[in-house]
Amino acid sequence: MPVQYTGVVEEHHATRTKAGLFDICHMGEIDVRGPQAFDLLQRVMSRNLEKQTIGQIKLSVLTNEQGGIIDDLTVYKLADDHYMVVTNAASKDKDLRWLQSRKQEGNFSDVEITDRTDQLGKLDLQGPRAQAILQTLTENDLTPLKYYHAMHMAVAGVQSLVSRSGYTGEDGFEIYADNERIGTLWDRLLNAGSDAGLKPIGLGARDTLRLEAGMMLYGHEMCETVSPCEVVYGWLIDLEKDFIGREALIQQKKQGVTRKLVGFEMVERGIARAGYKVFTDGREIGEVTSGTFVPTLNKAVGLAFVPAIYTDPETEIDIRIRDRDVKAKVVKLPFYKREDKHIFYNVFI
């Protein structure tokens, strides 16, 4: 996946107003199969998977004993004894090791864990015209496919798993198919969408789109020493069920966290970047985890860790940009929310 095909800003606008196609083959897919697949996943995932229906996807985090985030991932329930876990590219190997050692430890001997990353390709088709474009290539009616649900179908003759989900804040689909056919699928989709304004999108716009929609990125907002309670993933934790990390998270909930991730926008001219420090009255209080100029809102925004007392919207903070303190303010997330949307991207999934 290149940083850009024709230009980050142009690609960003194309996805928001028409449609964009993303080559996401680098992401990890792990199959978890067997009668105890549910039990293993229920033990490692912060999310309660009990009520998950076949075809439904759940966003979840894997937490360690200290409640730190090993990865944030999506869990596809494909059958009662078959799940697919989709991981961040850089976290896949450690997720796999984590699942395997928890399998050993917990006596889930009949669970089969298979890394399918090399066999499965993934394309994201995102934007207001995504459905119309995809519909021209499949006989399955896409309208009944609900947000965060998946179904198998042939797309341009290629057997695929299609879910209504994504990482842009727009309506759209994530499409999984055999790696050997993914090139064909890419070409057919681009071709089918060319009149509708579909464009290939690079990593640059993928990042501006996700940040503008207030979505976090593992490695930026999250790592193994960050708890879901400190970022906007508190809702992914179900303390009513038993899972690894639960005790630590119960303690955290009781005591409250000292730092929190907030969204902010620049008030004065300047662009905050990951790693820049947050100040108030000349005193350092935190750090920016992601920040850039986002094209649709046409402003500079970012995410930052600050002490819990600085999290109210409109709270003034300073971002130190090249030795100068530049004014910013805390704002509610997401920065951008598409108008026709009745559900926010990840709440109530």
Place this chain on the structure above:
Amino acid sequence: MSKTNPTDRKYSKEHEWVRDNGDDTVTLGITDYAQEMLTDIVFVELPAIGKKVKQMEPVAVVESVKSVSDVFAPVSGEVIEVNLILENRPELINQDAFGEGWIAKMKMNKPEELKGLMDAAGYEAMIREEKH
């Protein structure tokens, strides 16, 4: 493909251009090749009028969505004018790096520094090498 580099000016190895205005002042900007490498420019930090800089010290900052880059002064001197339009229309650098996308004007205090910079042909030879 980058636009042709005009022959009425000199070039630095950091991809700035500088044009001698004939009255001990120069106009400077970044080259079309540089704007192409930077991609969409979304922010320009202009220097204060009166700022004094030595040759190859940072004089301005240009930011794209993905990157932050210093603009180095091709010659030593004092900033006498800045292109304020860039504060609201930074994309002018992408559209017209050698013209409307100029960044600042400086009064030189060592005009002889101009001689040490590359001409258009020399700059093009350097880019060709960079690409390989």
